[in-house]
Amino acid sequence: MGRADAANSGAISPPATERGRRTRQKLLEAATSEFGERGFHETSISEITRRAGVALGSFYTYFESKEAIFKALVREFSDGVRQAAATGIEDSRDSFEKERDALSAFLDFAREHKEIYRIIDEAEFVDPASYRAHYENTALRIHDRLKAGMVSGDFNKELEEAHAWAVMGMNVFLGLRYAVWARPEDDFEAIPEIARSILTNGLSAPD
């Protein structure tokens, strides 16, 4: 495979010079903004290059196609989410705190990178494989945390994949509402704790 890739005539090698690296980076940043603001189909390569301040033709020095730069961004954001969560739970003291802190880190990430929703969501149409991979990988990681919590005794022993998807869905929609569609009156700091209480007690009234 390595050789096959090298043989792939249209393949693009990483920039060899510092100047090239900077140009590539400017393109990625411009694409993030444009895709985030207008979406994939409403964005043209020429808008990306204009925003990046480079010539139209230069785009193809760094990316094979419009899809290619989009995929690169999806991967970048997918990684960003993973890392944010991983870092966020380093100091958590139990499994419930872990889930709360993972959500909290995710919300922070989403607030700083508002484009993430539009880019990952649009992957459903532009690059379905990335889209599915992102959510399946995320679910796997959550599932792993659930398993750890089962072992530690915090969580019910019967949890399965569906629980991981339920937690993920909760997180994603809380992010949609309180990061992307945040309103001035929202107390967004309270959200992670709300999620934790749901995972701890569900919605039940106290006995």
Next chain:
Amino acid sequence: MGRADAANSGAISPPATERGRRTRQKLLEAATSEFGERGFHETSISEITRRAGVALGSFYTYFESKEAIFKALVREFSDGVRQAAATGIEDSRDSFEKERDALSAFLDFAREHKEIYRIIDEAEFVDPASYRAHYENTALRIHDRLKAGMVSGDFNKELEEAHAWAVMGMNVFLGLRYAVWARPEDDFEAIPEIARSILTNGLSAPD
């Protein structure tokens, strides 16, 4: 309203004949399939009309634009979800059952109308207002059920809007995984009960 509509010269009036009604319906069905299979941007009007078995120009007898038929479908599906849930909870005996049954009805609906995810999700890009309206309205309805459950004593008195979004996110992602991305080995009948247990006890291990 009547006059304003009449003044809008390019506006489209509902079909005046039975034949017209049938043609419009055929177009809606063809569009559902095409948008569901290929997505909005990969679908051309001519594919829709070919599938519907009418001439290209006939499309514009019934819809102002590609966006317009898409919006009509989003509204239709958004309504379908609402109705499915409403019907599904008619016989539920308590608030927890209501949530379980609503999810169950939604999963059934999604399994029958696999296109719904692609169409509603793509609304984020094609018609953001519908997309947001769909989720905000759905959250409102869930919130209303939560309030009813608080009054009835089933639910914790502290539930708020965020809880509704959490429940909605859980449902949406369970639908994504177990209706849209269902695998043969899945026991999808068990899903609603899993959701109910989360809402009842969270993920906690029994005391």
Next chain:
Amino acid sequence: MGRADAANSGAISPPATERGRRTRQKLLEAATSEFGERGFHETSISEITRRAGVALGSFYTYFESKEAIFKALVREFSDGVRQAAATGIEDSRDSFEKERDALSAFLDFAREHKEIYRIIDEAEFVDPASYRAHYENTALRIHDRLKAGMVSGDFNKELEEAHAWAVMGMNVFLGLRYAVWARPEDDFEAIPEIARSILTNGLSAPD
């Protein structure tokens, strides 16, 4: 020729009923307004029928094509101009008055039928033969008046076709400026007299 026309399968016969006559008239009036406001190409048959309050298909009961109704209007206006001028000079006492009164009648006609310029001018593109015929016929009539004035001794004996075109151009542009593009501050009643003075003395300073 009469028979040949009758044999022409697509040919349209004059309305047989009073109702038909009224519908045809409504179409002509609607077309006058639409062509006058938007021009030939920006006007669609459906706008004409909507304005006339009849069904789209009914248009073809009365006119063979969009060009056909346009031609009918050009002819109507061309005739209107001819008649207005003819009536306007009935009481004129000499050849100079005749020209003044013809212009005056034309200006009145154009003020009442503002659409005339757009319709006759657009004939240059829609039906060049009518356009040319209109101006050549008008020039011929003016030329005839010039000849009469030469015979009566009012006019210089050397006048020829070019003089007729010059007079016509003067009239047409005075109409453009003082009927179609009239400004509130204009003293449009003075215009015919100005034209007469030009035809009488040119622009020369008095000796």
Next chain:
Amino acid sequence: MGRADAANSGAISPPATERGRRTRQKLLEAATSEFGERGFHETSISEITRRAGVALGSFYTYFESKEAIFKALVREFSDGVRQAAATGIEDSRDSFEKERDALSAFLDFAREHKEIYRIIDEAEFVDPASYRAHYENTALRIHDRLKAGMVSGDFNKELEEAHAWAVMGMNVFLGLRYAVWARPEDDFEAIPEIARSILTNGLSAPD
């Protein structure tokens, strides 16, 4: 201005290379011929590019739309008329000769650029503002000449705007008849002198 233009993302910047300048010029020439022969609505962009020998898409590298290239041509011709007249009267010895020579230059220009009538006349429908501007500016320039003739004592002191429009109309229609619709038997060289005689003595018989 610079910044405003740059901000207008879809705006078209002047060709940066010599090759670009040539392509733009070829398009203008092809458009002149096509609009002149068929008119604006009967001409398609693809006919223009075919005649220019460039690809369809290249059109939009240089012009924003079919209207845009048309406007550019109207401006060009409007300018051409102005210049032709200005040059034509450089050696005229009095005000009457000036008018004669201006007309003569205009007739020459129109004979060399037969498209001018169709293009300027069609502006009435394609870009009414240019059409009106062309004639109002032309009338202003004629009016200025009339004023100069009043000061010099050649012309009657009472001349006003209407006289300018009358002169312009005369010229335009003499051009229509003797440049655009010229006939073999016409003595077109005599036309400017005829116009001069009208401006000198009107149509009156000599005393």
Next chain:
DNA sequence: CATGAATGAGAGTTCATTCAT
């Protein structure tokens, strides 16, 4: 590496006209 002109397939949309009712 950078530039920007050139390409052309492909899309959405319009609308004059026809025709079954």
Next chain:
DNA sequence: TATGAATGAACTCTCATTCAT
């Protein structure tokens, strides 16, 4: 006569991609 649905050719415009400089 009147209706309005149906037709499909034709058009303008977009834009990802290529390539000569």
